[in-house]
Amino acid sequence: MKKPTFGPWLAVILGAAYFLIPLIATVEFSMRMKRGEYSFEAYRVVLGDPRFQESLAYSVVLALVTIVIGVLLVVPTAYWVQLRLPKLRPVVEFVTLLPLVIPAIVIVFGYLRMYNSQSWLPLTDSRRGTDLLLAFGYVTLALPYLYRSIDTGLRAIDVRTLTEAAESLGAGPMTILFRVIFPNIRSAILSGAFLTFAIVIGEFTFAALLDRPAFGPYLQLVGANRAYEPAALAIIAFVVTWACMGLIQVFGAARGAASKT
Amino acid sequence: MSFIDIRGLKKSFGATTVVHDFDLSVERGEFISFLGPSGCGKTTILRMIAGFESVTAGSIAIAGKEISRLPPAGRDVGMVFQAYALFPNMTVAQNIAFGLRVAKKSAAEIRTRVAEMLDLIKLPALGDRYPYQLSGGQQQRVALARAIAVKPQVLLLDEPLSALDAKIRVSLREEIRSLQKELGITTIFVTHDQEEALSMSDRIVVLADGRTEQIGSPFEVYNWPRTRFVASFVGTLNLLAAEVIDADAGTLRIDGLSVATVGPIRGRVAGDRVTVALRPEAVTLGPAGGDRADLPGTVEEVSFLGAVVRIRVRLGEQTVSIDGFNQPKVALPAKGDDAVLRFAREDLLVLEGDG
Numbered sequence: 001m002k003k004p005t006f007g008p009w010l011a012v013i014l015g016a017a018y019f020l021i022p023l024i025a026t027v028e029f030s031m032r033m034k035r036g037e038y039s040f041e042a043y044r045v046v047l048g049d050p051r052f053q054e055s056l057a058y059s060v061v062l063a064l065v066t067i068v069i070g071v072l073l074v075v076p077t078a079y080w081v082q083l084r085l086p087k088l089r090p091v092v093e094f095v096t097l098l099p100l101v102i103p104a105i106v107i108v109f110g111y112l113r114m115y116n117s118q119s120w121l122p123l124t125d126s127r128r129g130t131d132l133l134l135a136f137g138y139v140t141l142a143l144p145y146l147y148r149s150i151d152t153g154l155r156a157i158d159v160r161t162l163t164e165a166a167e168s169l170g171a172g173p174m175t176i177l178f179r180v181i182f183p184n185i186r187s188a189i190l191s192g193a194f195l196t197f198a199i200v201i202g203e204f205t206f207a208a209l210l211d212r213p214a215f216g217p218y219l220q221l222v223g224a225n226r227a228y229e230p231a232a233l234a235i236i237a238f239v240v241t242w243a244c245m246g247l248i249q250v251f252g253a254a255r256g257a258a259s260k261t
Numbered sequence: 262m263s264f265i266d267i268r269g270l271k272k273s274f275g276a277t278t279v280v281h282d283f284d285l286s287v288e289r290g291e292f293i294s295f296l297g298p299s300g301c302g303k304t305t306i307l308r309m310i311a312g313f314e315s316v317t318a319g320s321i322a323i324a325g326k327e328i329s330r331l332p333p334a335g336r337d338v339g340m341v342f343q344a345y346a347l348f349p350n351m352t353v354a355q356n357i358a359f360g361l362r363v364a365k366k367s368a369a370e371i372r373t374r375v376a377e378m379l380d381l382i383k384l385p386a387l388g389d390r391y392p393y394q395l396s397g398g399q400q401q402r403v404a405l406a407r408a409i410a411v412k413p414q415v416l417l418l419d420e421p422l423s424a425l426d427a428k429i430r431v432s433l434r435e436e437i438r439s440l441q442k443e444l445g446i447t448t449i450f451v452t453h454d455q456e457e458a459l460s461m462s463d464r465i466v467v468l469a470d471g472r473t474e475q476i477g478s479p480f481e482v483y484n485w486p487r488t489r490f491v492a493s494f495v496g497t498l499n500l501l502a503a504e505v506i507d508a509d510a511g512t513l514r515i516d517g518l519s520v521a522t523v524g525p526i527r528g529r530v531a532g533d534r535v536t537v538a539l540r541p542e543a544v545t546l547g548p549a550g551g552d553r554a555d556l557p558g559t560v561e562e563v564s565f566l567g568a569v570v571r572i573r574v575r576l577g578e579q580t581v582s583i584d585g586f587n588q589p590k591v592a593l594p595a596k597g598d599d600a601v602l603r604f605a606r607e608d609l610l611v612l613e614g615d616g
Contacts, residue, residue, distance in 0.1 A: 158344060164313050165346035165404075167333040169360030169411060179359075183350035 030231035042232035055218035063200035066138040067193045070146045078151045082159050096147040099140050104205040130210050137206045142196040153188020187251040194244040264289040270319035272305050279305050280471045290445045294458035297468035303451045307417050311340050339408035343420040345400040347392040353403050354388035360411035378406040398429040418450040455495050467491045489612050492538040499539040499581045505529045516577030520554050523607040536612045541584035543608035546600050556602045560594045574600050
């Protein structure tokens with residue numbers, strides 16, 4: 001008979017405690033805004049704050065713009081590398097990893113130097129220009145995750161043969177990309193998109209230094225001036241992030257089911 | 262002028278040339294097979310015709326139009342791949358309709374053509390299925406329907422049966438051939454399976470190391486292989502080293518035994534070393550004499566294979582295999598028995614190249 005093993009269970013319990021206790025403590029603290037009773041008052045205050053709604057809406061829009069730009073940049077690049085330039089794959093992978101190595105503050109100072117009002121492309125001169133610059137910055141930040149997710153999706157299908165089959169049926173590059181490649185890596189694109197969404201929603205450095213009203217700086221502002229609301233905000237941000245992770249799992253499972261033969 | 266005219270086709274990857282001066286003329290409606298082992302260049306030639314590989318030198322013309330510099334989409338050539346290559350995100354009907362949509366055909370025309378194609382491949386009820394819901398054989402039939410739905414001038418089949426199990430392979434090759442005859446579409450079929458090539462083709466191009474070894478009908482290629490490679494690759498052949506005694510009289514020496522072929526041995530002189538080929542089924546065992554050639558030897562092995570009995574006979578340094586039908590009333594020879602190989606003189610083929 002197999003002996004019961006406590007070691008692995010002990011590790012699981014310790015690990016769960018390490019993550020869950022602070023979370024439970026934060027939830028508990030966020031509900032103590034009213035003296036002597038538990039309530040969702042902090043959540044009501046936060047959700048009712050017009051700056052919360054504005055900053056969240058701003059970050060959501062920016063996340064969507066980032067996803068669109070990122071997908072339109074990364075899918076054709078990864079597709080072309082896989083199809084025609086496989087030898088360049090290590091170089092492209094290295095480039096896409098750079099945002100993990102170079103601190104965000106270095107990147108944003110680089111942007112400020114390159115795109116300030118005195119430069120040849122003064123993006124920071126206007127709010128819309130700065131928004132665009134921020135979206136490009138987020139594309140850079142999301143690149144390691146977006147590229148890997150899409151590249152994995154492309155590796156799971158026979159890109160070369162599907163492309164050749166479409167070509168032999170008279171399709172041009174745009175038809176192949178939008179009617180054959182994109183639909184077949186949809187779940188990979190969505191996984192990358194949710195990761196990008198989670199990154200953009202909580203990002204602080206880029207938005208603060210470019211002085212844009214994003215959700216990250218709002219979190220920091222509330223955290224510096226309030227007691228219970230920051231805890232409620234942390235839980236809301238946590239829920240948003242986990243919702244994204246859950247959606248990745250859902251679409252990943254859908255992909256697995258669809259590829260069954 | 263031929264319908265497909267390939268002249269001096271060459272393909273190099275860096276310093277390595279994988280296709281050397283390939284020439285081929287194909288008539289309209291013909292079914293041609295490229296047969297050869299892996300790496301012989303057959304798929305590379307097919308991919309150059311399809312436009313997926315660039316041409317290093319030479320020309321490819323279809324219906325008098327030079328196409329070797331055109332992109333694949335502009336060649337009007339349909340292709341079926343070994344791995345089916347159906348679009349996983351589309352249903353069977355959408356897959357078949359893909360080329361028609363690209364060609365901007367009307368919705369009514371697409372609907373009619375898709376229905377025609379589904380009937381043609383005998384899958385009329387499966388239009389709404391996705392590729393992963395079909396068997397391998399069904400997927401390949403859909404791939405075939407998709408390729409011919411756009412009515413291409415030429416159909417290219419790149420080992421379309423290799424991924425299927427044996428039984429499906431046989432039935433599908435018969436279906437492909439009958440469809441090809443029904444539609445009259447000029448077809449080039451790549452395979453490494455000699456049985457497929459022999460059973461389906463009007464002509465076979467046997468390739469080795471990027472060069473054409475022989476072009477001929479299945480009957481010609483099987484019965485009269487020109488080179489040692491063709492003889493060994495197509496069917497099972499006994500290859501024997503021989504020496505020319507008298508080229509004009511067609512006499513040879515095999516392991517010290519004199520034997521005559523039919524007619525003179527062209528391009529050879531007395532003393533030349535040559536390779537001769539003899540089909541196992543063309544040889545029988547029996548008493549010497551009569552107008553058939555005979556070679557005495559010793560039975561080395563007898564293998565009972567069910568319908569066929571294979572007997573190996575040693576002639577000095579070399580051995581000859583004989584295939585005969587199993588006849589329960591005829592006693593089989595035993596190992597070590599003396600035996601006389603008998604065969605028609607025209608069945609002894611002197612191959613081109615060095616002996």
